[in-house]
Amino acid sequence: MKKVAILMGSDSDFPVVEKALTTLDKYGVPFEVHVYSAHRTPEEARAFAMNARENGFGAIIAAAGKAAHLAGAMAANTTLPVIGIPIKSSTLDGLDALLSTVQMPGGMPVATVAIDGAENAALLAIQILAVTDEDLAEKLRVARADNANKVLEKDRMIAEKYNK
Numbered sequence: 363m364k365k366v367a368i369l370m371g372s373d374s375d376f377p378v379v380e381k382a383l384t385t386l387d388k389y390g391v392p393f394e395v396h397v398y399s400a401h402r403t404p405e406e407a408r409a410f411a412m413n414a415r416e417n418g419f420g421a422i423i424a425a426a427g428k429a430a431h432l433a434g435a436m437a438a439n440t441t442l443p444v445i446g447i448p449i450k451s452s453t454l455d456g457l458d459a460l461l462s463t464v465q466m467p468g469g470m471p472v473a474t475v476a477i478d479g480a481e482n483a484a485l486l487a488i489q490i491l492a493v494t495d496e497d498l499a500e501k502l503r504v505a506r507a508d509n510a511n512k513v514l515e516k517d518r519m520i521a522e523k524y525n526k
């Protein structure tokens with residue numbers, strides 16, 4: 363199976379990013395985690411992106427706060443799908459990171475999830491790998507059905523209490 367790369371601009375992003383690791387783990391998807399910064403370690407970030415495909419990765423998740431250029435810098439140097447997580451790490455509550463991650467110029471897409479949306483970023487990476495992996499696709503179907511059952515149970519409880 364292809365690996366997923368989980369990159370973050372700083373270790374201060376880890377408390378949010380950790381949810382992506384646990385989600386990939388839950389689905390048995392192999393991953394590698396790194397702290398790389400388009401600003402602070404541009405050479406390492408570029409080299410990682412340029413070699414990612416031949417190093418066995420199928421998707422790259424890049425999380426960064428403030429002037430969040432990491433995901434865009436990844437996209438500039440690989441044709442693998444890049445998923446950006448804008449991190450809430452400034453006085454602007456993550457809006458700065460959201461806009462700098464999502465507003466990519468034409469030809470350089472970054473699939474941007476919600477501010478601090480680490481779980482969805484991991485699920486999107488899993489869905490990308492599941493395009494060619496039927497076992498993984500089945501795990502996604504089972505998880506969706508479980509979630510739906512939980513919501514239906516909540517509906518039953520609320521309805522029973524208030525719909526007289």
Ligand SMILES: Nc1c(C(=O)O)ncn1[C@@H]1O[C@H](COP(=O)(O)O)[C@@H](O)[C@H]1O
Nearest residue numbers: 371372374399400401426427430431432
């Ligand atoms: N946005 C970026 C990039 C980048 O885009 O490459 N590198 C670090 N950062 C962000 O700076 C914030 C503060 O970092 P520190 O906590 O290390 O000062 C973090 O949220 C990080 O993702």
